[in-house]
Amino acid sequence: MIRNMIPKNYEILRKKFRGCLLGSLLGDCLGAPFEGDFITSGDKIVIKNYLDKLEAPDFKGPVKQYTDDTAMTRCIAKALIDKPEPDYVLMAKLFVKEYFLEPKRGYGQNVITVFKKLKQSRFQDVFKPASEQFDGSGSLGNGGAMRIAPLALYFFNNYDLMIDAATKATKLTHTNPLGINGALLQCMAIQQCFMVKHGEKIDVHRFVDELLHKMKPFEYEEDEDLEEILEKPYREKLLTIQNLLQRTYDEDDVLYDEILETLGNSISALESVPTAIYCFLKACSETPELKDIFRNAVEYAISLGGDTDTIASMTGAIAGAYVGEEHLNKHLIKHCEKHEETIEMADNLLAARHEQTSEMKNS
Ligand code: R7I
Ligand code: MG
Numbered sequence: 092m093i094r095n096m097i098p099k100n101y102e103i104l105r106k107k108f109r110g111c112l113l114g115s116l117l118g119d120c121l122g123a124p125f126e127g128d129f130i131t132s133g134d135k136i137v138i139k140n141y142l143d144k145l146e147a148p149d150f151k152g153p154v155k156q157y158t159d160d161t162a163m164t165r166c167i168a169k170a171l172i173d174k175p176e177p178d179y180v181l182m183a184k185l186f187v188k189e190y191f192l193e194p195k196r197g198y199g200q201n202v203i204t205v206f207k208k209l210k211q212s213r214f215q216d217v218f219k220p221a222s223e224q225f226d227g228s229g230s231l232g233n234g235g236a237m238r239i240a241p242l243a244l245y246f247f248n249n250y251d252l253m254i255d256a257a258t259k260a261t262k263l264t265h266t267n268p269l270g271i272n273g274a275l276l277q278c279m280a281i282q283q284c285f286m287v288k289h290g291e292k293i294d295v296h297r298f299v300d301e302l303l304h305k306m307k308p309f310e311y312e313e314d315e316d317l318e319e320i321l322e323k324p325y326r327e328k329l330l331t332i333q334n335l336l337q338r339t340y341d342e343d344d345v346l347y348d349e350i351l352e353t354l355g356n357s358i359s360a361l362e363s364v365p366t367a368i369y370c371f372l373k374a375c376s377e378t379p380e381l382k383d384i385f386r387n388a389v390e391y392a393i394s395l396g397g398d399t400d401t402i403a404s405m406t407g408a409i410a411g412a413y414v415g416e417e418h419l420n421k422h423l424i425k426h427c428e429k430h431e432e433t434i435e436m437a438d439n440l441l442a443a444r445h446e447q448t449s450e451m452k453n454s
């Protein structure tokens with residue numbers, strides 16, 4: 092193999108790869124203690140103090156453990172590092188191995204059936220067990236979206252390959268279009284953070300417009316000839332985000348209830364992926380300093396309650412890809428399980444991507 096020169100932007104990419112995977116880990120570890128909670132105004136202060144305490148230089152506390160979100164994210168990253176072409180049998184095998192090694196990581200109730208069937212069938216047809224979930228309609232949970240970050244990173248500069256790989260990696264466990272499209276939307280949001288110049292502010296409305304445009308081919312349209320209105324659920328959510336982003340800051344309490352009502356905070360992909368994107372964009376539009384965006388986005392995601400580990404993890408992956416590792420609090424990182432391995436994994440994923448791209452150019 093002919094090694095290519097390290098490109099000039101390699102350092103920036105490294106910061107973004109690390110920021111994204113660390114952001115995903117932090118959101119999961121920090122959000123997990125609140126999973127399933129209803130959050131009161133008092134709890135919001137508790138969450139703020141909890142994060143302040145963890146950000147303090149000298150605070151020592153027990154390691155914050157990650158859940159299934161990170162366990163499965165790590166499997167996708169490992170598969171890409173080992174095999175440069177996405178290998179879905181390998182991904183399925185890693186999911187199953189990981190689950191049976193550590194089953195108590197808080198996995199979704201139904202996805203466990205997929206793991207058991209994959210194992211029993213000796214990975215004959217890795218897409219079959221997922222397609223049988225929920226009487227054949229497939230899971231609409233956020234399990235596909237929560238683990239998609241490594242694919243967005245690996246294919247950040249090849250949109251078509253990213254969409255293809257994200258679809259297939261999701262179909263290993265989630266075949267419902269809502270589950271798949273949620274994973275695609277999360278992937279697109281992370282990838283879009285690579286299109287913003289490092290250190291430059293995001294135009295939040297343009298960010299959503301681009302997502303609206305990209306989601307169009309994946310959702311049905313209004314068909315005038317048939318006089319039939321077909322569904323476009325994710326684009327409806329994105330329009331809601333546009334609307335919510337125009338609201339003023341002093342309406343925060345009213346806004347909070349409205350966000351829960353319109354965007355949601357549940358375990359379903361439709362009621363969590365757009366919520367995570369909103370948490371990120373709200374922080375971008377209200378936070379003057381780049382260094383505070385990650386913390387504000389993740390704190391807000393946790394304060395919404397419900398599926399806190401997953402929504403905070405997805406928010407963290409997007410925010411981390413945008414601001415880069417240097418704007419994540421280093422003390423906060425140290426409290427999270429396997430943070431050092433996560434940095435190594437991000438570097439290996441970038442190296443694997445670089446080698447793959449170089450090979451493509453040289454062949
Ligand atoms: O989507 P999945 O991997 O779960 C991820 C969530 C995250 O919050 C993790 O942090 C973890 O806590 O779990 O797992 P699935 O079992 O496929 O889906 C999760 C749940 O969503 C299921 O157990 C169901 O309760 C629900 N669900 C559905 N309910 C009705 N009809 C998913 N799909 C359907 C459906 O089609
Ligand atoms: Mg979890």
Ligand code: MG
Pocket residue numbers: 126398399400401402
């Ligand atoms: Mg969760």
